[in-house]
Amino acid sequence: MRDFTFFNPTRIEFGKGKEANIGQYIKEFGVNSVLILYGSDRVKRNGLFSRVATSLEEQGITFAELGGVISNPLISRVRDAITVSKEKGLQGIVAVGGGSVLDSAKAVAAGTKYDGDVWDFFVGKAVVEAAIPVFSVMTLAATGSEMNPYGVVTNDETQQKYSIGSPLLFPKVSVINPELMATVTPEYLAYSAVDIYSHCLDLYFTASFLPEFTAELIENILKTVMRTTGMLLDNPDDYDARGEFAWAATMALNGNTFAGVEGNTYDTHMIEHAMGALYNVPHGAGLAVVLPAWMTSIKDHLPKRFERFAKKTLGVTGADVGIAKLTEWFVSIGAPVTFAQAGLSNDAVDPIVENAFGNAKLWGMEQMYPKERIAEILKLAVK
């Protein structure tokens, strides 16, 4: 076991109808005015927005609202929201949506308490020293943002998909009601499953030390995601499967999988962020392309761990068979595993390499990932 700090103060309110209590949860923190941030108008049409608004009104919490956050959320929209938040002197922010909305909300929370440009936090020019409290009502399970202090946002001018992080950005309370997630399309369910896989496998295959307990926890998350994805594609109204899927997503990135681990890095995310930044590929789709290629590129360095992965999570023998089986599963649930399937031309390889290498430099991974290596990995996904 390597030394670690575990700290996660987010309160999760998990269950049916809990969004109707969001006003009460917010009031407990002495917050009297909030910005409701959301994505498409779907949350207005299906009544969720009005349930949240009613709950706030019942507690005497005033609110402003701003929609239009897109997948691969943009820093321009974050800046719009900061302007609203500052002008009205709002005391908190509620994200109603998926990971993109919540990630944006975290940036807004920090930006509201900062005089400079919020992008400074993403490029390491400033450290978050204050933030208004963040709350969330989740409509999609994938990113784990509901119980962690990170947010990923794309700068549409510089084509950089970068991240912000601070203990101040843990959501105070996140509502996870699996019923709100039942209308996700099969396509986005598949992308979500791959995103969770990637959070787990980036760690599982990069850790230089991985305690047995933590390895089993990760395998448990993977098996849960594979099992429940199948159940949900068969029956989108399976509440228990939806709930287990959502909780697995949360557990995959709330700190538990880091316990006692040494040396883990976010390799597939480093590469995928380039695809999202340049071509607006859905995050999970980009990861589905990168993950099997990346695994193929490293398998010979970690024969035991790949052997274990194949056996424990897929019931097969051997690294190659394991990777093939995982790839087959991605295909079977509708996730793209090649550039073409993800709608990318082969000419995209070089720009992605350039952009990803920028991420590698920012994350201190440029020694490990020179451009040649990134190119080799991507070429495995060009078929």
Add this chain to the structure above:
Amino acid sequence: MRDFTFFNPTRIEFGKGKEANIGQYIKEFGVNSVLILYGSDRVKRNGLFSRVATSLEEQGITFAELGGVISNPLISRVRDAITVSKEKGLQGIVAVGGGSVLDSAKAVAAGTKYDGDVWDFFVGKAVVEAAIPVFSVMTLAATGSEMNPYGVVTNDETQQKYSIGSPLLFPKVSVINPELMATVTPEYLAYSAVDIYSHCLDLYFTASFLPEFTAELIENILKTVMRTTGMLLDNPDDYDARGEFAWAATMALNGNTFAGVEGNTYDTHMIEHAMGALYNVPHGAGLAVVLPAWMTSIKDHLPKRFERFAKKTLGVTGADVGIAKLTEWFVSIGAPVTFAQAGLSNDAVDPIVENAFGNAKLWGMEQMYPKERIAEILKLAVK
């Protein structure tokens, strides 16, 4: 998945030498004076106390000290500590020891901010509304107290072993340094293993709904404890095994095993607390006596879960074989599984039944556990 709230704000500082930073951790909370609570003089002789004291002094934190907390800790000692804490107007408390010391510290934290008698919190006469901040440096892994808001203390006058609980009693920071645990006797290592098993199995075998993910998490904890106990009995200096054992203990009672679960109760603890209160049986020893008997008494009501337990955690088939195998393992690590082995005469059954029924009433379990049923279970352990 059933509705649940997950909230656990305790920060864990896990690793070698982290006790030397305890003053810094405490200072972060603006605490300038503390009570150091401990058990035997061992922590003075082995230098741990002085490392903690030095760390406090370096941060300008003044302290008073009180030792003498025993296993099955007594409310009389808690009252002594509250007197010291109130007289000196101390702002926080640091437990240096195992679960008994930390459980006592939690009661002291609440009692310091309360005008009445601290026992009121244990019998439901008062609710904790304020507490001084609690910190811990753990020397034993077993109870999970380092990352939960509960404490169990025995009233030596009334012979009641009861509990206190409040979100205000989560430790702010707990230091888990596996090296500090390396000198535990084989006997207490076995008791600790059984305590962790009991925290898991009380839930596993009483939950009316147990999500697959949560069931696997519990099985992972059990397998980790069994594996690392064996490794530690062979080699007490195995740091990684010690670390995994400690983290499994924490994970067994920090809220993660409750996720999505319905209807769980603390059946073996309800019975064992009577043994501790009346005969000062070490907690883990009492549990080792009760657990196999209790499992035998309920196995026919839960054939599938017992089948699963046997297969997944012990690699055997059938409930009876599973219980026999677990019992054998308890014996093999030196835990008592009969009244005689625990130093109890058969005449102890009736008083234990009476006392345990008092616990059942306090916990609202008297319908499920009439005296006859408690007696039947205990008689399975009288051989």
